[in-house]
Amino acid sequence: MIKETMTREERIRAAVNLEVSDRVPIVPLIYQFVFRYQGIKHTEGLKDAEKAFKALTDTFDDLGGFDAMIEPDFIWPASSWRICAAPTPYVVPGRDRISDDQSLQVAEQELMTVEDYDKIISKGWNGFCEEFLPRLRGRSLESLDANMKKLAAIRKRDAERWKERGVPVLSGASTMSCLMILSLSRTLTQFTLDLYRIPDKVEAVMDAMVDDLIENITNDMRFTGLPWIYFPLERGSCFYYPLKIFERFEFPYLKKMVDAFVAKGFTPMLHFDTDWTMNLPYLKDLPKGKCICELDSTSDIFKAKEILKGHMCIMGDVPATKLALGTPEDVTAYCEKLIDVVGKDGGFILSTGCECPVDAKFENVKAMVDSVKNHLPAC
C-alpha cells in the first residue's frame, strides 16, 4: 500500500495542474453499478433519495473509498430548469419497458423540429426553452422551475454530505455542447441530415444558443458553489463526423464555453464518449492545465497522452467489457499499464471508461480501485 501524503482534493487538483501527486487519483463513475450490486431497483432509488444515497455511500465504503464523486447522487443533470442538455426522456428499468436489473437508458426521439431552429434563432436558447419545455413536458413553466430548484437543492445537500466525509464532488453543474444538445434533441439521423442540408441555419442556431448556455451554467455554479463542470460530449467526434464538421459545428462553441468557464475559475471535465482520437490535437487550443479530458476506452488513451502531455489532464478508461467479462488480474494489469504510461509525470486520473456497467463484477471494480493504491507510475 502506497503511503498517502495528500488529501483527495489536493491529489485531484495536482493531476489537473499536470503535477505529480503521492499516487494516481481514482474517480470512477459507479452510479449504474450501485443498483445491481446493492440489490435496489431503479424505481426504488428514484422514489427514495435517501435509500439511493445510502446505496452509493455503502458501495463507496465497500470499495475501500476513492478520490471523488463525479456527481453527489443520482439526480442528473445538475442545472436549473433552463437546462443545458437535451431534454431526452429516460427509460427507467422496472418502470418502463425494460426489466428491473437493467441499466437506465436514454430513449432518443425527435423532440425538436426543423421549425424550432427558427425559434431558437429569434429567441435564444432560454427564450426557446420557455415555450419548448412546457410543451414537451406538459407542465407549466413555474412547475418545472420549482421541480428543478428542488432537485438542485437535494444535490447541493448531498454534495455537502460527501464533503463532510472528505470526498470532493466534481460537478457543480453539467452542460452539453450546442452540437450534442441539438443532435440528441433532433436524433442523430435527422441532425446529421440538417448538417448536410441546412448547415448555415444550424450554425445560426448554435450562435444563438451558446451565450445562454454559458450564462445558465454560471448561475448554477453560483448556486452549488462547486468549481467543477461536468461536460458530456459524444456526438461531435470523428467516430461520427469528418473534421470539417467538427471544426465548424463543435470545436468553436466548445472552445468558447470552455474559455468562458476557465476565465471564471471553473474546471471543465470534458467527458468524451466514442472515438475522439483524431480530434484530440484540437484540445491543445484549450487553456493549459485547466481542464480534464475524460475518455471512455474507444479513444486511444495512450495516443492522447502523447498529444496532450504537459497540456491537459487525462482521465479514463478501464473498459466496461473488461469490468463485466474480465478477471481481477486482467483489470489490474490494464490499470497498471495506464498508471505507468498515462500516469507518467502526472496529469492522470484513473477512471472507468464512461460508466461502470451494471453487471460489472465487484472484484473487478475493487481491483481497479486498489490498483492506484498499490502501484506507482514506473520511473
Add this chain to the structure above:
Amino acid sequence: MSELADVIAELNEDEAKRLVREKIDAGVEPMSIVDECRQGMDIVGERYKSKEYFLSELIVSGEIFKEAMAVVEPLLEGGKQAEPLSKMVLGTVKGDIHNIGKDIAGTLLTAAGFEVYDLGIDVAPGVFIDKLVETGASILGMSGLLTPSFESMKEVVKGVEEAGLRGKVKIIVGGGIMTEQVGEYVGADACTNDASEGVEMCKKFAREVK
C-alpha cells in the same frame, strides 16, 4: 460509374432524386435503377473503409438510398426483383433499447442486397428464433450497446442451438463495445463495432451459406 451512382457517392441528394425520377420517366428498368443506387452505396462503403468518409456519410447516403427505393420499389414487379444475397434477421437484444447502430447496419445491409427482417429493439430471444424459423434466414444479426446485452445475446445463441438451427445460421453481433472476447463469450461467428465492416462480414457469410 453511372451518373446516378456518382451523385449518391457524392451525397448529392437533390440530384439523386432528380435522376431517379428522370430514369423512371424515361422507362428505364426499375431493377437497373436499384443496381445503380447500390453501386453508389458501394462507393460510399469503399470511401468509409479508406477513412475518406465517416459515419455521417453512411447516414446521409443511407437516407438518399431509402428515398430512392421509396420511389423505385413500388415499380418493381415480383418476378423482376433480384434474388437477395441472403435473408437476415436483425434486432437489438432484450434489455437494450439502442437503435442507431442497428438501423445504420440495416440500411447498409439492405443497400448491399440483403433481405433484412428488422425486429426492432429490446427483442426477446424467442422472437429472434421464431423469425429465423418463419423466414428461413441464414444470418442472424444482434445489436447491443450495453454490457448486459452480452447475456441476452448468449441466450439467443443457446436458443438457436436448441432449435437445431445453429448449423444453418451464421450469427454476427455488433455494437460500440464489442470485442473479440465478447464474440467468444456469446458464441457468435463474428463480432464488430463497425457497421460497414459488419456488412462485409455478412457478405462473406452469404457466400458461405449458399
